[in-house]
Amino acid sequence: xxxxxxxQICFMVLxxxxxxxxxxxxxxxxxxxxxxxxxxxxxxxxxxxxxxxWVHTPNIDALARSGVRFERAYxxxxxxxxxxxxxTGRLQHGVQTMTMEGKYPASTYDPKVCRFWPxxxxxxxxxxxxxxxxxxxxxxxxGRDWDHQIVWNRPGQPDNAGNYFxxxxxxxxxxxxxxxxxxxxxxxxxxxxxxxxxxRDAKKPWYLWxxxxxIHGPTTxxxxxxxxxxxxxxxxxxxxxxxxPEKPEYLNSTQAWQKGDDGSPYxxxxxxxxxxxxxxxxxxxxxxxxxxxxxxxMALDESVGHLMDALRDSGQLDNTIIIxxxxxxxxxxxxxxxxxxxxxxxxxxxxxxxxxxxKIPQNKVCRHPINAPDVVQLLCSFTGLALxxxxxxxxxxxxxxxxxxxxxxxxxxxxxxxxxxGADSESQPADEAMYxxxxxxxxxxxxxxxxxxxxxxxxxxxxxIYDLDNxxxxxxxxxVGSENLALLGLLREAAINELLRTDSKLDRWxxxxxxxxx
Numbered sequence: 001x002x003x004x005x006x007x008q009i010c011f012m013v014l015x016x017x018x019x020x021x022x023x024x025x026x027x028x029x030x031x032x033x034x035x036x037x038x039x040x041x042x043x044x045x046x047x048x049x050x051x052x053x054w055v056h057t058p059n060i061d062a063l064a065r066s067g068v069r070f071e072r073a074y075x076x077x078x079x080x081x082x083x084x085x086x087x088t089g090r091l092q093h094g095v096q097t098m099t100m101e102g103k104y105p106a107s108t109y110d111p112k113v114c115r116f117w118p119x120x121x122x123x124x125x126x127x128x129x130x131x132x133x134x135x136x137x138x139x140x141x142x143g144r145d146w147d148h149q150i151v152w153n154r155p156g157q158p159d160n161a162g163n164y165f166x167x168x169x170x171x172x173x174x175x176x177x178x179x180x181x182x183x184x185x186x187x188x189x190x191x192x193x194x195x196x197x198x199x200r201d202a203k204k205p206w207y208l209w210x211x212x213x214x215i216h217g218p219t220t221x222x223x224x225x226x227x228x229x230x231x232x233x234x235x236x237x238x239x240x241x242x243x244x245p246e247k248p249e250y251l252n253s254t255q256a257w258q259k260g261d262d263g264s265p266y267x268x269x270x271x272x273x274x275x276x277x278x279x280x281x282x283x284x285x286x287x288x289x290x291x292x293x294x295x296x297x298m299a300l301d302e303s304v305g306h307l308m309d310a311l312r313d314s315g316q317l318d319n320t321i322i323i324x325x326x327x328x329x330x331x332x333x334x335x336x337x338x339x340x341x342x343x344x345x346x347x348x349x350x351x352x353x354x355x356x357x358x359k360i361p362q363n364k365v366c367r368h369p370i371n372a373p374d375v376v377q378l379l380c381s382f383t384g385l386a387l388x389x390x391x392x393x394x395x396x397x398x399x400x401x402x403x404x405x406x407x408x409x410x411x412x413x414x415x416x417x418x419x420x421x422g423a424d425s426e427s428q429p430a431d432e433a434m435y436x437x438x439x440x441x442x443x444x445x446x447x448x449x450x451x452x453x454x455x456x457x458x459x460x461x462x463x464x465i466y467d468l469d470n471x472x473x474x475x476x477x478x479x480v481g482s483e484n485l486a487l488l489g490l491l492r493e494a495a496i497n498e499l500l501r502t503d504s505k506l507d508r509w510x511x512x513x514x515x516x517x518x
Contacts, residue, residue, distance in 0.1 A: 077348055088114060
């Protein structure tokens with residue numbers, strides 16, 4: 001390990017990494033509470049400096065201060081691939097047999113091939129539970145991957161799949177029932193009961209994956225929070241109305257905002273995508289929409305407070321790894337969007353923080369990005385679990401041990417292949433399949449150091465490079481300048497190498513870009 005810090009600090013970092021590497025006995029292994037929100041922009045959390053100054057999430061902020069907060073994390077372009085990556089440790093192109101079948105969002109997979117790592121935790125003495133949104137195949141894995149489940153199985157109940165907040169049909173350990181109440185509060189109550197010992201073996205360490213539906217559309221605040229943030233305004237993104245001459249062509253068709261008579265942005269009137277269940281209130285002002293999103297997030301922050309109290313009151317806080325993350329972000333006007341999926345941080349970058357009392361540093365911020373397989377590999381390291389299949393994750397224990405290190409430059413990859421996974425992404429799809437999620441085509445995204453590289457998989461399309469240190473809103477595409485040809489070549493090659501490392505076949509058919517045709 002290279003180290004420019006004093007020898008004593010280097011020794012402490014090395015010791016921390018070694019502690020995370022040591023196999024643990026059953027009574028030493030940590031519990032894991034993985035809190036997972038939905039479509040949540042990092043700009044809705046006050047621990048992120050990009051949030052408006054009136055956003056206030058004290059409980060999530062306290063969690064961030066108790067551990068390591070990542071500036072950026074890239075888990076998936078939309079709900080299903082993000083969850084599939086967290087269950088398998090593979091990027092979307094490596095998740096085998098997962099397919100969309102039947103009425104959306106119905107999907108299926110072969111559990112003998114597409115194996116989920118919570119099953120391995122069960123085999124190694126953990127009690128596993130999942131509460132909340134399920135979006136990864138009609139088969140929820142009850143009794144195979146999970147000892148206990150209270151899940152809103154969207155693929156298994158497509159006619160109820162729009163009920164993100166009320167009147168949900170839940171599957172409770174295999175039995176379906178309609179349950180009243182506000183979903184965020186319901187999930188929290190059941191999670192608190194689980195933490196305190198209900199529905200689990202008290203002799204075993206536990207893993208709880210708590211998946212909220214908030215703040216996915218129809219973005220619905222709890223009654224107690226509706227209107228609490230009225231009259232607050234947020235900075236309007238510089239490129240909310242465009243144009244985007246140095247970005248891919250699809251941005252011209254994903255424009256969601258128009259200028260009102262007062263010069264302010266308002267939601268455009270367009271056909272609602274019934275498969276995505278997003279709120280699309282024509283004429284809603286930009287500021288009202290940002291208020292609504294943040295009001296919906298307030299119940300999540302309250303929930304984190306209740307969960308932390310339950311851990312503290314039950315004496316389990318010191319031996320529990322706590323993660324807060326979202327499946328991906330959601331662009332609130334940036335680049336003219338009201339959408340996820342697109343490869344810009346506002347649309348897909350997730351908030352992410354991890355706390356483990358006394359075992360990892362506190363109140364630190366890591367500027368180096370991570371992906372879902374990285375997190376899976378980290379949790380396997382913490383629990384002493386060796387998965388019987390290869391994953392795409394990197395070993396990020398050095399980042400956890402020393403979050404502010406400056407010598408980390410490992411490339412990080414994320415791929416978006418629409419509604420196709422594994423072998424189904426190995427050949428070039430028809431145009432309609434290429435654009436079928438949010439009207440945004442397939443792409444390859446690479447982060448290396450301060451640079452983000454994007455290759456949209458459309459013939460003759462521009463590549464993109466953004467210097468996220470100097471251009472965090474991704475307004476200036478460096479890839480179109482002849483002075484950056486060397487940088488473009490290096491990042492393009494790094495992306496291809498990462499595709500090869502993760503067993504992708506995308507490189508076999510990727511169309512030529514605009515720069516390649518010059």
